[in-house]
Amino acid sequence: MEGGGPLTGRICISGAKNASLPLMAASLLTSDPVRLSNVPEVADTHLLRDIIHQLGGRTRSLHDGSMSIVARELGSEVPEALGRRMRASIVLLGALLARTGAARLPKPGGDEIGARRVEQHIRGLRAMGAEIDETATDFVARARRLHGARVLFDLPTVTGTENIILAAVMAEGRTEIFNAAREPHVQDLSRFLVKMGAQIHGIGTDELVIEGVPRLHGAEHHVIPDYLEAGTYAIAVAATGGDVTLECSPPEDLRQVLLKLEEAGVDIEVGEGEFRVRRHRRSHLRPVDMGTWVHPGFPTDLQPQYLALMTQAHGESVISEYLFENRYQHVPELMRMGARVRVEGRTCFVHGPSDLHGTDVVVPDIRSGAALVIAALCARGVTELHHAWHVDRGYQDLVGKLSAIGAQIERRKPPPERAGAPTTDRSYE
Ligand code: EPU
Numbered sequence: 001m002e003g004g005g006p007l008t009g010r011i012c013i014s015g016a017k018n019a020s021l022p023l024m025a026a027s028l029l030t031s032d033p034v035r036l037s038n039v040p041e042v043a044d045t046h047l048l049r050d051i052i053h054q055l056g057g058r059t060r061s062l063h064d065g066s067m068s069i070v071a072r073e074l075g076s077e078v079p080e081a082l083g084r085r086m087r088a089s090i091v092l093l094g095a096l097l098a099r100t101g102a103a104r105l106p107k108p109g110g111d112e113i114g115a116r117r118v119e120q121h122i123r124g125l126r127a128m129g130a131e132i133d134e135t136a137t138d139f140v141a142r143a144r145r146l147h148g149a150r151v152l153f154d155l156p157t158v159t160g161t162e163n164i165i166l167a168a169v170m171a172e173g174r175t176e177i178f179n180a181a182r183e184p185h186v187q188d189l190s191r192f193l194v195k196m197g198a199q200i201h202g203i204g205t206d207e208l209v210i211e212g213v214p215r216l217h218g219a220e221h222h223v224i225p226d227y228l229e230a231g232t233y234a235i236a237v238a239a240t241g242g243d244v245t246l247e248c249s250p251p252e253d254l255r256q257v258l259l260k261l262e263e264a265g266v267d268i269e270v271g272e273g274e275f276r277v278r279r280h281r282r283s284h285l286r287p288v289d290m291g292t293w294v295h296p297g298f299p300t301d302l303q304p305q306y307l308a309l310m311t312q313a314h315g316e317s318v319i320s321e322y323l324f325e326n327r328y329q330h331v332p333e334l335m336r337m338g339a340r341v342r343v344e345g346r347t348c349f350v351h352g353p354s355d356l357h358g359t360d361v362v363v364p365d366i367r368s369g370a371a372l373v374i375a376a377l378c379a380r381g382v383t384e385l386h387h388a389w390h391v392d393r394g395y396q397d398l399v400g401k402l403s404a405i406g407a408q409i410e411r412r413k414p415p416p417e418r419a420g421a422p423t424t425d426r427s428y429e
Pocket of ligand 1: 088181325394
């Protein structure tokens with residue numbers, strides 16, 4: 001990438017990765033065909049599609065760009081080689097237990113951004129009658145018939161809430177989830193399940209009540225736009241200066257992020273299902289402190305990008321990461337590009353503005369990769385991003401979309417799916 005220029009034009013935001021994965025898992029709850037449109041073409045959805053094939057389900061890309069999923073017969077063992085490559089495959093635990101009465105899948109380990117435990121998923125499913133054994137490498141679960149339960153999360157967990165919802169919709173009786181995660185993708189899952197015949201009350205709140213039904217049927221659903229993709233491009237335009245409209249992207253889910261951008265001196269114009277981000281290149285960005293929190297707080301998945309933006313602000317900003325204990329993998333790489341950042345535990349002190357310069361950087365994970373892309377757009381000279389496949393996990397056609405608004409960016413190696421997925425013992429996230 002070669003930095004320097006402002007970004008101008010329009011970008012159409014794709015469907016949300018973090019909504020598509022649980023929706024695909026939910027499609028396995030019925031033997032009827034299901035149709036999902038707006039599923040993004042990213043590495044993670046491709047991987048889950050492959051897992052569904054291995055489980056015995058069928059998927060097809062239809063002429064209008066939607067995906068059909070049919071799971072007439074379904075196995076219960078997630079192949080280790082595929083399951084281990086994506087932490088989000090944990091959402092298959094609730095879905096397989098509900099549909100087949102059994103599930104075996106690799107345990108997601110800790111990773112770069114934190115310990116990422118799943119004990120709350122397991123506790124909730126056990127309360128619903130599942131027997132779950134943990135081997136050194138796998139979860140092995142059985143349940144003759146799941147029953148409703150009262151599940152209280154100590155900390156709202158996104159995939160944990162999704163797992164309990166998936167297990168509860170066909171369980172016997174009522175399940176209540178307290179302190180449930182409310183992220184837009186969790187709401188999208190519930191709305192899809194309601195179309196399939198589920199009874200879920202309290203969607204969008206932190207208390208969900210689910211009355212189990214004997215069976216679900218097929219349905220069609222349009223995946224919500226990816227507010228994290230939209231937020232990433234909005235922050236990129238704020239950092240470089242320019243004038244970009246983000247289409248197919250309702251601004252409501254990004255309210256906190258857009259307020260922070262306005263506070264920093266960026267002009268935001270909200271329209272119908274789209275919004276426009278403008279900043280004159282010579283106007284100074286103000287430093288603005290920020291702390292991540294669960295929805296509707298500032299999303300942790302946009303913290304690395306926001307930190308990259310603050311390297312361009314005039315003064316010191318304080319960034320706090322409250323959800324993951326170690327989500328500052330981007331900081332050493334940003335510092336190699338000239339950023340001045342001090343990390344103290346969960347807090348970062350960012351001193352701007354930094355005159356960033358291009359160099360070789362290694363992408364540690366998907367959102368850190370997005371932060372490095374933003375830094376590269378601001379930097380003098382050429383930045384080479386290695387392990388850029390992390391970014392392909394969640395950003396559809398990043399190179400094409402950025403090129404279209406004037407960025408100097410090209411891909412030197414084909415994305416992993418064509419080159420053969422990278423082999424690593426670590427999970428992707
Ligand atoms: N936690 C526990 N125990 C649990 C579950 C969670 O201690 O049983 C802790 C985690 O360690 C973490 C916090 O609770 O500190 C929140 O974790 P959560 O379970 O909500 O995260 P997740 O479900 O594993 C999803 C997204 C992540 C996103 C987080 C937070 C998907 C597929 N993944 O992960 O997305 O960062 O929620 O919003 O939806 C990404 O897209 O880049 C990404 C990492």
